[in-house]
Amino acid sequence: MEAINRSRQIIFEKIRRATLTGGINDGLSQQPLVGTKSEANETSYNRFTESLKMAGAEIAVLNICDIDTYISEKFPGAIDLRNKNIWEDYKGLQPSELANRAECVVISGKIGVAENGAIWVDDTCFPERLLPFIAGKLILLIGEDKIVSDMHEAYAAISGTLSGYGVFISGPSKTADIEQSLVYGAHGAISLDVVIMKG
Amino acid sequence: MTSHSERAAAFLKDPDRVSWHDETLWIVRKKRDRAAASVKEWENLREKASKLKEYVLSDLAGLLTEFERNATLNGAVVHWAADADEFNRVVLEIIKSKNARNIVKSKSMLTEECGLNHFLQDHGVDIVDTDLGERIIQFRNEPPSHIVLPAIHLKKEDIGELFHLKLGTDRGATDPQYLTRAARVHLREKFLNAHVALTGVNFAIAENGTVVVCTNEGNADMGVHSAPVQIHCMGIEKIIPKMEHLAVFTRLLARNATGQPVTTYTSHYRTPKENGELHIIIVDNGRTERLASIDYRDALKCIRCGACMNTCPVYRRSGGHSYGFTIPGPIGTILAPHSVPGKILYKDLPAASSLCMSCSNVCPVKIGIHEQIYKLRQELIRKGYGSFVKRAILKISGFVFAKPVLYDISGKMVRIALKIVPRFLIYSRVNTWGLERELPAVPTQSFKEWYRQNGSN
Ligand code: SF4
Numbered sequence: 001m002e003a004i005n006r007s008r009q010i011i012f013e014k015i016r017r018a019t020l021t022g023g024i025n026d027g028l029s030q031q032p033l034v035g036t037k038s039e040a041n042e043t044s045y046n047r048f049t050e051s052l053k054m055a056g057a058e059i060a061v062l063n064i065c066d067i068d069t070y071i072s073e074k075f076p077g078a079i080d081l082r083n084k085n086i087w088e089d090y091k092g093l094q095p096s097e098l099a100n101r102a103e104c105v106v107i108s109g110k111i112g113v114a115e116n117g118a119i120w121v122d123d124t125c126f127p128e129r130l131l132p133f134i135a136g137k138l139i140l141l142i143g144e145d146k147i148v149s150d151m152h153e154a155y156a157a158i159s160g161t162l163s164g165y166g167v168f169i170s171g172p173s174k175t176a177d178i179e180q181s182l183v184y185g186a187h188g189a190i191s192l193d194v195v196i197m198k199g
Numbered sequence: 200m201t202s203h204s205e206r207a208a209a210f211l212k213d214p215d216r217v218s219w220h221d222e223t224l225w226i227v228r229k230k231r232d233r234a235a236a237s238v239k240e241w242e243n244l245r246e247k248a249s250k251l252k253e254y255v256l257s258d259l260a261g262l263l264t265e266f267e268r269n270a271t272l273n274g275a276v277v278h279w280a281a282d283a284d285e286f287n288r289v290v291l292e293i294i295k296s297k298n299a300r301n302i303v304k305s306k307s308m309l310t311e312e313c314g315l316n317h318f319l320q321d322h323g324v325d326i327v328d329t330d331l332g333e334r335i336i337q338f339r340n341e342p343p344s345h346i347v348l349p350a351i352h353l354k355k356e357d358i359g360e361l362f363h364l365k366l367g368t369d370r371g372a373t374d375p376q377y378l379t380r381a382a383r384v385h386l387r388e389k390f391l392n393a394h395v396a397l398t399g400v401n402f403a404i405a406e407n408g409t410v411v412v413c414t415n416e417g418n419a420d421m422g423v424h425s426a427p428v429q430i431h432c433m434g435i436e437k438i439i440p441k442m443e444h445l446a447v448f449t450r451l452l453a454r455n456a457t458g459q460p461v462t463t464y465t466s467h468y469r470t471p472k473e474n475g476e477l478h479i480i481i482v483d484n485g486r487t488e489r490l491a492s493i494d495y496r497d498a499l500k501c502i503r504c505g506a507c508m509n510t511c512p513v514y515r516r517s518g519g520h521s522y523g524f525t526i527p528g529p530i531g532t533i534l535a536p537h538s539v540p541g542k543i544l545y546k547d548l549p550a551a552s553s554l555c556m557s558c559s560n561v562c563p564v565k566i567g568i569h570e571q572i573y574k575l576r577q578e579l580i581r582k583g584y585g586s587f588v589k590r591a592i593l594k595i596s597g598f599v600f601a602k603p604v605l606y607d608i609s610g611k612m613v614r615i616a617l618k619i620v621p622r623f624l625i626y627s628r629v630n631t632w633g634l635e636r637e638l639p640a641v642p643t644q645s646f647k648e649w650y651r652q653n654g655s656n
Contacts, residue, residue: 018490151445170464177348177349178358178375179223180227180351186417
């Protein structure tokens with residue numbers, strides 16, 4: 001610990017000296033982000049679904065009242081994490097147990113981003129952080145009114161409410177490490193279904 | 200030690216592979232162009248990203264202090280490492296204190312830079328790279344040849360053979376989907392039994408002590424959420440002031456790297472999991488020396504998107520391993536010579552560039568990469584590291600170019616000389632340029648003479 005604190009001191013001392021000799025404080029200020037916002041013409045909704053398709057996700061658009069039936073018919077046996085009563089069953093489970101039990105998982109997302117199809121989920125959406133990744137099939141629900149235009153709007157919404165862990169998920173897990181051939185299902189979910197909720 | 204041109208020559212022995220490498224990376228470059236063009240405010244984003252990074256470099260001490268304070272409040276343990284050796288020892292100490300045996304790692308160029316894998320192996324700790332490309336090259340005991348596409352130098356036949364040996368896949372099988380599935384099964388077992396998970400860091404946010412990691416495969420999250428102990432390793436320059444600035448960088452990073460609008464997972468780690476530990480190791484290893492250098496500090500703005508490699512005509516045709524440095528391509532070229540404080544290394548790399556400026560044109564944080572390469576060349580010549588022949592030629596030509604009459608006479612002499620001097624003298628070992636090339640046919644008159652005759656009408 002001693003040695004590490006000494007390194008901390010040395011590093012800060014060197015930064016201070018570099019900053020003085022380098023003169024890099026000259027004329028630099030924290031930049032306002034004017035002009036970086038998305039200027040796309042299309043509606044957020046259309047761009048969102050386009051981006052999701054590009055990212056390899058399946059899309060369904062449903063009225064809220066039809067969703068339960070849709071899920072139970074299309075994904076029988078799915079673990080529906082919208083129901084917080086079942087969270088206790090999964091808390092503290094070993095990864096291998098989670099792997100055995102969570103083949104298909106339903107999670108309610110908080111923000112959808114039009115420009116890239118990413119959906120924000122965080123600690124308040126699931127009982128264990130591993131669940132969105134260990135499931136072979138992932139189903140994310142997102143309200144139509146939760147779709148924002150770009151990452152600027154998304155982070156503006158998240159900044160104040162960031163919990164212990166959060167992730168933007170855009171499509172199923174993928175890799176192209178073998179000759180640049182795209183393969184879904186590298187380590188995380190093999191498929192992603194997104195249900196956009198209307199009304 | 201071999202030189203860049205010798206290693207490039209080894210890569211060039213297989214022309215089909217070189218063409219494939221060249222074309223494949225060019226496709227990635229074109230995807231990047233399409234993604235960039237689809238964002239109207241692209242240039243503005245680049246400008247903001249560049250300015251933000253400059254701001255960061257101007258206030259590193261303040262931002263790191265703020266980050267440390269907030270990360271500690273979040274329940275993270277922050278460690279500092281002055282150099283590679285100390286970084287490796289900090290990691291080993293954490294592993295030892297937990298009696299951990301199974302270590303998984305997701306992509307981190309910093310751990311490559313510090314030689315962490317070999318250090319741990321020497322101390323009896325087995326560490327498994329979990330990014331598919333990284334696992335492939337780990338099996339082959341090779342360094343990555345690209346910072347985003349680590350196994351881009353390999354063909355599926357190479358990987359099929361490797362997996363047959365290491366993972367028992369069918370002999371001769373080369374289907375990427377089949378091979379990827381085999382790796383998934385193999386690595387899943389590693390994740391589920393991991394005691395410690397290591398990751399690199401793309402961005403660290405000062406205002407809330409969060410680290411951000413971007414992956415497509417989901418391997419960072421599989422490891423971090425499976426293992427009770429998570430360790431995030433970052434260079435001091437990874438810090439950014441605020442959460443809102445992430446928007447600028449996440450809009451640029453994946454588009455510029457692979458042409459995707461965003462990586463599949465953009466993960467924000469703030470607090471440890473229940474009953475878990477979260478460590479953050481902040482590393483200097485030569486970065487403060489670079490910060491003190493007005494000429495070369497801009498390289499610290501790099502967000503490791505890899506675009507300068509994909510676009511570089513030299514990189515695409517010589518392969519990542521030809522650079523011999525952890526980070527290849529144009530950005531590697533400007534990092535390598537001053538990578539160890541007080542020394543000048545990799546002196547031949549600045550010559551491995553055509554100065555076409557394509558790297559600077561695609562860089563999302565507007566590093567003047569070609570300018571730095573040019574500065575390095577000048578510095579190396581000044582310090583006497585240029586090759587003897589080149590220096591002699593430059594001296595003589597400097598003398599000749601300064602005197603028009605001498606220039607005219609010597610031009611005539613060369614035109615005559617090239618015709619009458621025997622071939623073995625012109626294409627001798629002194630003229631390495633002539634090893635792979637033929638001189639153009641010698642004109643009978645100089646441009647000046649031709650212009651005097653034809654220029655006026
Ligand atoms: S120097 Fe620029 S283009 Fe090259 S990897 Fe870094 S950020 Fe990307």
